[in-house]
Amino acid sequence: MQASGTKLALGIYTTLFLVFLYGPMVVLAILSFQTGPEGGPQFPIIEWSTYWYKHLFGLTPPTRIAPLPIEEALVRSLLLAVMTMIVSTVLGVTSAQAFRKKFTGSGFAFYLIVLGMMVPGVLVGLGMALVANALGVDRHWWGTTFVLHVVYTYPFAFLVMLAILNRFDQNVEEASWSLGVSPVKTFRKVTFPLIFPGVLSAMLFAFTLSYDEFSRTLFASGRDLTLPLAIYGTFSVEVHPNVFAFGVLTTLFSFALLGTYAALMMLSIRRARRVAIQEEA
Amino acid sequence: MAAVLQLSQVTKAYGALRALDGIDISLPDNAYISLLGPSGSGKTILLRVIAGFETPDSGSVLFKGERVEAVPPHRRNIGFVFQNFALFPHLSVAKNIAFGLENRELNPITDSTVVRARVKDIVALVGLTGLEDRGVTQISGGQRQRVALARTLITEPSLVLLDEPLGALDANLRTRMRAELRTIRERCGVTFLHVTGSETEALAMGDAVLVLDRGRIAQADDADTVYNQPRSASVARFLNCYNLFEGQLSNDEFVTSVGKFPLQGQKADARGQPAYAIRYDRISVRPLASPVTAEEVRLEGTFIADEYSGAAINSFFSLDDGRVIEVESHLSQAAPQTCVPHSRYALVWKRQNALVYA
Numbered sequence: 001m002q003a004s005g006t007k008l009a010l011g012i013y014t015t016l017f018l019v020f021l022y023g024p025m026v027v028l029a030i031l032s033f034q035t036g037p038e039g040g041p042q043f044p045i046i047e048w049s050t051y052w053y054k055h056l057f058g059l060t061p062p063t064r065i066a067p068l069p070i071e072e073a074l075v076r077s078l079l080l081a082v083m084t085m086i087v088s089t090v091l092g093v094t095s096a097q098a099f100r101k102k103f104t105g106s107g108f109a110f111y112l113i114v115l116g117m118m119v120p121g122v123l124v125g126l127g128m129a130l131v132a133n134a135l136g137v138d139r140h141w142w143g144t145t146f147v148l149h150v151v152y153t154y155p156f157a158f159l160v161m162l163a164i165l166n167r168f169d170q171n172v173e174e175a176s177w178s179l180g181v182s183p184v185k186t187f188r189k190v191t192f193p194l195i196f197p198g199v200l201s202a203m204l205f206a207f208t209l210s211y212d213e214f215s216r217t218l219f220a221s222g223r224d225l226t227l228p229l230a231i232y233g234t235f236s237v238e239v240h241p242n243v244f245a246f247g248v249l250t251t252l253f254s255f256a257l258l259g260t261y262a263a264l265m266m267l268s269i270r271r272a273r274r275v276a277i278q279e280e281a
Numbered sequence: 282m283a284a285v286l287q288l289s290q291v292t293k294a295y296g297a298l299r300a301l302d303g304i305d306i307s308l309p310d311n312a313y314i315s316l317l318g319p320s321g322s323g324k325t326i327l328l329r330v331i332a333g334f335e336t337p338d339s340g341s342v343l344f345k346g347e348r349v350e351a352v353p354p355h356r357r358n359i360g361f362v363f364q365n366f367a368l369f370p371h372l373s374v375a376k377n378i379a380f381g382l383e384n385r386e387l388n389p390i391t392d393s394t395v396v397r398a399r400v401k402d403i404v405a406l407v408g409l410t411g412l413e414d415r416g417v418t419q420i421s422g423g424q425r426q427r428v429a430l431a432r433t434l435i436t437e438p439s440l441v442l443l444d445e446p447l448g449a450l451d452a453n454l455r456t457r458m459r460a461e462l463r464t465i466r467e468r469c470g471v472t473f474l475h476v477t478g479s480e481t482e483a484l485a486m487g488d489a490v491l492v493l494d495r496g497r498i499a500q501a502d503d504a505d506t507v508y509n510q511p512r513s514a515s516v517a518r519f520l521n522c523y524n525l526f527e528g529q530l531s532n533d534e535f536v537t538s539v540g541k542f543p544l545q546g547q548k549a550d551a552r553g554q555p556a557y558a559i560r561y562d563r564i565s566v567r568p569l570a571s572p573v574t575a576e577e578v579r580l581e582g583t584f585i586a587d588e589y590s591g592a593a594i595n596s597f598f599s600l601d602d603g604r605v606i607e608v609e610s611h612l613s614q615a616a617p618q619t620c621v622p623h624s625r626y627a628l629v630w631k632r633q634n635a636l637v638y639a
Contacts, residue, residue, distance in 0.1 A: 169365070169367060171363045171365060171367035172367045172368075172369060172370075174332075174334055174354065174361065174363075174367070175361065175363060175367040175368075175369075175429075175432075176369070176380070176381075176384075177333075177334075177353070177354040177355040178332055178354055178355070178357075178359065178360060178361040178433070179355075179360075179380060179381030179384075179385060179432065179433070179436050180355050180356075180358060180381055180385030180386055180387055180436055181355055181380070181381065181384045181385050181386065182355050182386045183353075183355070185384055185386070186355075189380075189384055190369055193371045194370065194371060
């Protein structure tokens with residue numbers, strides 16, 4: 001009796017949790033199939049259609065509703081995310097590698113790095129804008145914003161790599177050295193392949209965090225908007241279901257990224273196993 | 282014999298702990314040396330210093346006549362076999378073995394046919410034929426041990442350090458691998474320095490045995506000498522076959538808390554704490570009433586229990602102060618006294634068989 005009561009309570013709790021988690025997304029996805037151009041972002045669905053998806057790609061006859069001004073912003077955001085991902089991951093891997101040995105000031109350096117993800121984004125963004133103004137530096141998505149994105153995502157990459165290297169068996173590297181292989185080559189041939197799943201995770205973190213970063217970008221980017229800013233900009237006029245259609249597409253894109261990540265992970269795990277299966281067959 | 286490795290006054294401290302406290306050793310070419318030490322004696326650190334993973338605080342390390350303290354591990358050509366084997370988990374057996382040849386800094390071998398031939402030879406030597414394409418997570422512990430050994434031997438080091446190489450194997454396999462390690466070494470003609478915490482392993486494997494005690498070499502002799510004439514009470518204790526009594530030497534007697542043991546011409550060795558040692562198998566058990574000759578020492582003890590191990594029986598007696606004495610009787614020699622629990626017996630040994638440290 002007691003047990004089934006707990007089970008029921010937990011079941012209800014979990015259901016509510018899932019509803020709150022996915023409810024908004026499901027509502028957006030449904031509304032993106034509203035008919036257009038007269039249908040608005042509200043229920044009921046007048047008629048199911050893919051009008052807003054076509055509208056997004058400029059495949060509909062022109063109306064008073066302007067297409068989403070996101071084309072360039074999307075390219076910018078993707079470029080920025082890729083740049084951030086590369087720099088943060090390289091920084092994260094190398095600095096986590098450095099932290100494997102205790103050095104003078106390592107504790108201080110640790111907090112200094114982690115600070116980047118702790119400080120509120122609005123403050124950092126505003127601060128960057130003020131500093132840039134004071135120094136006479138122009139604000140650009142590829143300049144000031146890029147720096148802030150790295151400062152923000154680097155700690156995540158660093159922490160992921162720190163956890164990975166923490167479990168890493170140092171004897172494996174020492175074994176390689178004792179075979180006459182230089183430390184640099186050992187890193188390339190032994191360490192890196194073994195920590196590669198961690199590097200993938202660090203890359204994923206850096207990319208997704210940068211791709212939809214808003215508060216830091218708001219103040220630090222100049223004239224040219226990134227995707228989150230461009231979408232926010234459209235809200236201030238009037239909301240049409242084309243935003244929802246776009247949301248659905250980006251979500252699908254994110255899933256594709258995750259899928260790639262999962263596939264790469266599986267591959268690196270299976271590589272060792274595959275040989276054995278052939279052996280047994 | 283030329284010395285392949287010479288250490289003199291090697292010291293390494295971690296804070297207040299002197300892990301290595303003035304180590305002097307000299308390893309001959311083409312020999313099997315075992316290094317016996319209890320846990321915490323600094324044996325792994327000693328190996329790591331020789332391999333170059335750690336730098337000594339002071340002292341010199343000469344490898345083939347050249348000082349190597351400042352030489353990084355990958356330029357030393359000293360092989361290292363880890364207790365956990367430390368194989369490269371992302372590579373197959375053959376790739377693990379070929380790794381050093383293909384990737385080393387000094388004349389790497391790029392010709393894949395040469396590499397394949399060398400791998401084939403060494404695989405045959407260590408008995409891994411047929412497993413070349415397996416992943417290293419797909420083979421047994423003993424096979425992993427062989428891969429670790431093959432991976433090291435293929436680079437032809439002059440010295441191979443083995444850190445408790447049999448520790449991760451089960452007892453059965455351990456005995457078999459002992460013999461195999463010795464044959465493999467003989468065929469390669471290199472020096473093995475085998476670190477172990479097991480006294481039987483150290484005595485069985487080593488042409489010479491080094492005993493490490495709290496960061497110092499307590500004894501360096503052949504196995505027979507170490508076993509029969511341990512140089513200090515600590516060495517006797519590590520050997521796990523001596524009953525030790527603490528006490529004081531006074532004239533011709535060794536005074537302990539359980540009685541006075543008369544001596545017979547033993548020269549007391551002046552090392553470490555004073556102690557009187559008598560080997561398990563030197564003691565005979567007799568009924569209380571049986572007579573004692575002039576050359577014998579006698580103690581009384583209460584029988585507790587015995588342990589049958591096939592060729593011998595180990596019996597345990599408690600003395601009046603609660604201390605436990607172990608007696609080993611070899612069954613091939615004579616049927617031993619059958620003891621009744623909780624009864625008292627006389628424990629007798631010849632005076633000349635005891636070792637005295639003072």
